[in-house]
Amino acid sequence: MHKNIIFILFILIPCSNFFSQTIVSRTNDKVIIAHRGASGYLPEHTMESKAMAYAMHPDFIEQDLVLSKDGVPIVIHDIYLDDITDVAEKFPHKSRDDNRFYVIDFTYKELLQLNVLERYNPKTKEAVFPNRFPYGKSHFNLHSLQDEIELIQGLNKSTGNDVGIYPEIKNPKFHRENGKDISKIVLKILNDYGYTTKSDNCILQCFDAPELKRIRTDLKSELFLVQLIGWKLEEGQLENYQSYADGIGPSIKHIINGFDKNGNVIYSDLVKNAHDLNLIVHAFTFRADQLEGIPSFEKLLELGFIGANVDGIFTDFPDKVSDFLNKNSQ
Ligand code: CA
Numbered sequence: 372m373h374k375n376i377i378f379i380l381f382i383l384i385p386c387s388n389f390f391s392q393t394i395v396s397r398t399n400d401k402v403i404i405a406h407r408g409a410s411g412y413l414p415e416h417t418m419e420s421k422a423m424a425y426a427m428h429p430d431f432i433e434q435d436l437v438l439s440k441d442g443v444p445i446v447i448h449d450i451y452l453d454d455i456t457d458v459a460e461k462f463p464h465k466s467r468d469d470n471r472f473y474v475i476d477f478t479y480k481e482l483l484q485l486n487v488l489e490r491y492n493p494k495t496k497e498a499v500f501p502n503r504f505p506y507g508k509s510h511f512n513l514h515s516l517q518d519e520i521e522l523i524q525g526l527n528k529s530t531g532n533d534v535g536i537y538p539e540i541k542n543p544k545f546h547r548e549n550g551k552d553i554s555k556i557v558l559k560i561l562n563d564y565g566y567t568t569k570s571d572n573c574i575l576q577c578f579d580a581p582e583l584k585r586i587r588t589d590l591k592s593e594l595f596l597v598q599l600i601g602w603k604l605e606e607g608q609l610e611n612y613q614s615y616a617d618g619i620g621p622s623i624k625h626i627i628n629g630f631d632k633n634g635n636v637i638y639s640d641l642v643k644n645a646h647d648l649n650l651i652v653h654a655f656t657f658r659a660d661q662l663e664g665i666p667s668f669e670k671l672l673e674l675g676f677i678g679a680n681v682d683g684i685f686t687d688f689p690d691k692v693s694d695f696l697n698k699n700s701q
Pocket of ligand 1 (some may be wrong): 433435539
């Protein structure tokens, strides 16, 4: 505790003038993306978590997408079911040889029978984030991309707000190996719901670079595209992304590289290099209960928004980020 206080003072005092002079212009146009909904408070990717996120005034709500056996895009983070549902109890014989249960082996109707649980380790049955929503309590279901778009568009109508969607194409290679073209299916649905150009309130994201390039070139999508980055970039890679994408989505770890021996933050040059190429930067994942050595969530947000100058962040706690931006833009 004592060490943390010293650390906060050390960081804040020399920078306080800098913050007060520049913070207004730097925080007014920052973007909040509700990562898997308000997943810090309710089981991730449930409709309840999306509705709660909506009420926290994010700019976008995220949808990770995996296809069912009958080709319905399900809003779920992994191609597996066994670490967020009770599938092993309901369909004990439907696992593959690796003992895992795959979304793509279940029809949409079967998937709707599952109860969604707070994320846990299937081996130990312990929650990944023990201070979040209690494991196994209440009742939650999986749902389709269409259902979630209708929820968000419905709330946009009833509240008069305009929250966007931020779908992610998950593991296109795995889908192809299982005979399905997930990108084509998702683009068709987005088109049906009015998301076709960069001015529509939708950002499409993917880790698979050849697939995102294909979405722009072969599938001719005019949507705003964000290339996710889960690894260290090689020379010339950013220029390649810029040839088809509008932004990048790096991990915090690719932006904040750590601290020097005096306690000063070491930033990478990724954000500057991306901005030089007119790529926006939306970084993941900002969690109030996973601070990775940073003394507070506020401090982490300062480092991301102000120190590193990212344009937006994916967060499990949209309310806390909204409070931070409101406080710092007055
Ligand atoms: Ca995602």
